[in-house]
Amino acid sequence: MMLGLCLDASSSTGNLSTKASCSAAPRPPTWRTWASIDFRPLVPCEKLQTQARLSSDRYSREHMSSLVVSRRQKSESDGERSLIEDSATSGDRLLDQHASTPGFVYVLAFFSALGGFLFGYDTGVVSGAMLLLKKEMNLSALWQELLISSTVGAAAVSALCGGFLNGWLGRKVCILMSSFIFTIGGIILSFAPDKVVLLVGRITVGLGIGIASMTVPVYIAEVSPPHLRGQLVTINSLFITGGQFIASVVDGAFSYLSHDGWRYMLGLSIVPAVLQFVGFFFLPESPRWLLQKGRSQEALQALSKIRGGQNVEEEYDTIRTSIEEEEKEANGGGLVILRIISHGPTRRALFVGCGLQMFQQLSGINTVMYYSATILQMGGVRDDKQAIWLAAATSATNFVFTLLGVWLVERVGRRKLTLGSLLGTGLSLTVLAVGFLLSAQNSPPVTLHPAEAQNSTCRKYGFCEFCMLDPSCGFCYRDNGTDVYNSSCIPVNQASTDHAAWGSCSNQTGANDSSLWAYNYCPTSYSWIVLLGLILYLAFFAPGMGPMPWTVNSEIYPLWARSTGNACSAGVNWIFNVLVSLTFLHVAQFLTYYGAFFLYTGLVVLGLLFVQGFLPETQGRQLEDIENLFTGPLCSCGDSSHSGSRQVQYIRQGSESSSAQYGAVGSDSAIAYITLR
Numbered sequence: 045m046m047l048g049l050c051l052d053a054s055s056s057t058g059n060l061s062t063k064a065s066c067s068a069a070p071r072p073p074t075w076r077t078w079a080s081i082d083f084r085p086l087v088p089c090e091k092l093q094t095q096a097r098l099s100s101d102r103y104s105r106e107h108m109s110s111l112v113v114s115r116r117q118k119s120e121s122d123g124e125r126s127l128i129e130d131s132a133t134s135g136d137r138l139l140d141q142h143a144s145t146p147g148f149v150y151v152l153a154f155f156s157a158l159g160g161f162l163f164g165y166d167t168g169v170v171s172g173a174m175l176l177l178k179k180e181m182n183l184s185a186l187w188q189e190l191l192i193s194s195t196v197g198a199a200a201v202s203a204l205c206g207g208f209l210n211g212w213l214g215r216k217v218c219i220l221m222s223s224f225i226f227t228i229g230g231i232i233l234s235f236a237p238d239k240v241v242l243l244v245g246r247i248t249v250g251l252g253i254g255i256a257s258m259t260v261p262v263y264i265a266e267v268s269p270p271h272l273r274g275q276l277v278t279i280n281s282l283f284i285t286g287g288q289f290i291a292s293v294v295d296g297a298f299s300y301l302s303h304d305g306w307r308y309m310l311g312l313s314i315v316p317a318v319l320q321f322v323g324f325f326f327l328p329e330s331p332r333w334l335l336q337k338g339r340s341q342e343a344l345q346a347l348s349k350i351r352g353g354q355n356v357e358e359e360y361d362t363i364r365t366s367i368e369e370e371e372k373e374a375n376g377g378g379l380v381i382l383r384i385i386s387h388g389p390t391r392r393a394l395f396v397g398c399g400l401q402m403f404q405q406l407s408g409i410n411t412v413m414y415y416s417a418t419i420l421q422m423g424g425v426r427d428d429k430q431a432i433w434l435a436a437a438t439s440a441t442n443f444v445f446t447l448l449g450v451w452l453v454e455r456v457g458r459r460k461l462t463l464g465s466l467l468g469t470g471l472s473l474t475v476l477a478v479g480f481l482l483s484a485q486n487s488p489p490v491t492l493h494p495a496e497a498q499n500s501t502c503r504k505y506g507f508c509e510f511c512m513l514d515p516s517c518g519f520c521y522r523d524n525g526t527d528v529y530n531s532s533c534i535p536v537n538q539a540s541t542d543h544a545a546w547g548s549c550s551n552q553t554g555a556n557d558s559s560l561w562a563y564n565y566c567p568t569s570y571s572w573i574v575l576l577g578l579i580l581y582l583a584f585f586a587p588g589m590g591p592m593p594w595t596v597n598s599e600i601y602p603l604w605a606r607s608t609g610n611a612c613s614a615g616v617n618w619i620f621n622v623l624v625s626l627t628f629l630h631v632a633q634f635l636t637y638y639g640a641f642f643l644y645t646g647l648v649v650l651g652l653l654f655v656q657g658f659l660p661e662t663q664g665r666q667l668e669d670i671e672n673l674f675t676g677p678l679c680s681c682g683d684s685s686h687s688g689s690r691q692v693q694y695i696r697q698g699s700e701s702s703s704a705q706y707g708a709v710g711s712d713s714a715i716a717y718i719t720l721r
């Protein structure tokens with residue numbers, strides 16, 4: 045007869061030995077094993093599971109299971125050493141380590157995350173700078189487009205190349221290289237005499253952004269202790285949104301300096317870039333990368349420095365063992381991307397990593413950020429300066445809610461955080477879409493049809509909604525506080541979309557000041573719904589879907605595939621960033637604004653299904669252990685049995701014999717089956 049019985053191995057007594065024995069390879073138990081097993085009366089599994097969760101430390105349990113797996117490999121080759129003793133001792137050491145995390149790890153995270161800050165600053169600052177630049181350099185719409193998207197395009201290319209550079213030169217050199225490129229880019233931008241040099245500067249910072257975006261999360265993940273890894277990598281995302289926020293404040297401050305204000309806006313990025321460059325000279329290389337390159341002595345020194353001089357022997361052993369295992373498995377060389385594709389678990393990890401990055405961008409974050417100024421204009425903000433400051437409030441919201449993500453990531457885990465965030469993001473997008481729908485249904489009519497408009501396409505539109513969706517037209521109107529009147533659809537000024545080509549909304553002398561010009565939007569009384577949708581969107585997106593794709597990607601690949609995996613997924617992020625921002629206006633033209641936001645809602649629903657089905661929980665695991673989460677078939681990754689939340693040990697009792705067997709099953713948690721016959 046087989047009887048299920050739960051052993052509360054991670055009980056309040058913290059019985060590490062039981063856990064160790066549970067994960068051992070099939071071998072008869074020693075007296076020690078029996079002595080350490082807690083033979084309690086039959087208790088419902090669920091109850092013990094809850095007790096175990098409540099009464100024990102997640103880090104120590106999960107860390108122990110991964111440690112035991114690697115120690116098991118080691119002890120098998122070492123021969124006679126007692127696994128139980130080893131594990132208990134190493135568990136104690138790891139618990140010590142947990143109790144006192146050296147501050148140096150925070151210093152490392154800070155200097156690395158300056159790369160995230162520069163990513164955020166350089167992508168965010170350009171919108172404010174453009175307001176001044178387009179006037180001072182007389183930029184056409186094409187040049188404005190070029191100056192904005194060239195950076196993102198260059199980031200896509202350099203993120204893809206960053207994988208090779210990371211593997212070849214190491215994380216530290218790549219971070220130094222990116223801060224050097226940021227510095228050069230900042231200098232070029234602040235001294236640019238014309239738009240061509242500006243373009244060169246924007247491409248240069250884009251190259252820096254791409255390398256930083258894929259290297260920094262990898263470096264932070266590799267130097268962090270497992271229980272803090274999620275939080276520290278998420279700090280990089282906090283720095284990204286922080287960079288975007290500071291950029292909008294700098295934009296606001298320098299917008300009063302109409303001559304050369306943009307030089308300060310673009311040039312200020314030199315300060316954090318130089319700080320990072322100087323700081324990183326004194327910081328250590330990732331011990332994991334050093335070990336991979338066979339520089340074991342340096343790796344041990346680096347690890348010991350990072351852990352503040354604590355005893356790092358166990359951690360070092362664990363990393364070394366798994367790298368050796370990986371190398372054996374890797375079977376020599378070949379192009380890393382081909383090896384990833386032909387190796388099941390890593391291929392699945394790459395699929396999940398790239399999918400997450402793709403859905404991050406498909407959920408429309410950069411459209412919402414970019415469009416926030418227009419949304420605010422719809423709400424009645426007409427003044428340029430006021431719009432700049434309110435856009436700063438938008439990025440502040442993004443920043444503050446990313447902070448919530450940093451707090452939540454080690455409390456609820458990556459998977460729940462991402463799922464919750466996607467759910468809220470989808471609902472907020474629906475609110476946004478409904479707001480736009482109501483605005484469209486109540487769109488003000490065109491009441492005047494000036495004779496000059498006869499030859500333009502603008503004359504055919506009867507409502508503002510259709511007029512504003514045509515990029516060559518804008519809506520010129522008067523407003524008495526409650527109603528819109530004297531409205532017309534007029535061609536836009538080719539040189540600047542801030543004015544009509546002619547008539548009372550053009551900036552020609554004599555033009556009537558009381559007329560208002562709406563380009564890309566319509567006056568509406570439903571703007572509050574759109575504004576509500578915008579705030580809700582950022583509040584839900586920022587803690588989960590913003591940071592988690594970066595955090596998860598930094599953890600899910602084995603060392604040999606980490607650089608390439610992160611390069612590919614960061615490349616996917618940047619490519620979809622360009623695609624979504626470049627297509628938004630066209631999509632809106634075909635589907636209207638509410639259609640576009642309903643489309644994003646649909647994409648978020650797909651993202652939700654993707655995460656639900658494929659994203660495993662990586663919280664608290666040793667990096668070397670995470671590959672095991674992808675060994676099963678892909679669609680079971682989201683299964684809770686693979687998510688590492690099961691920490692219950694089982695005994696199967698047979699009735700006929702007294703001989704006992706036990707062995708490890710499942711690579712993700714220490715579940716033992718003890719068969720008593």
Ligand SMILES: O[C@H]1[C@H](O)[C@@H](O)[C@H](O)[C@@H](O)[C@H]1O
Pocket residue numbers: 281284285288404409410413442589590591617621
């Ligand atoms: O994670 C970041 C962050 O959420 C930013 O706000 C966004 O602009 C980036 O595209 C994204 O990758």
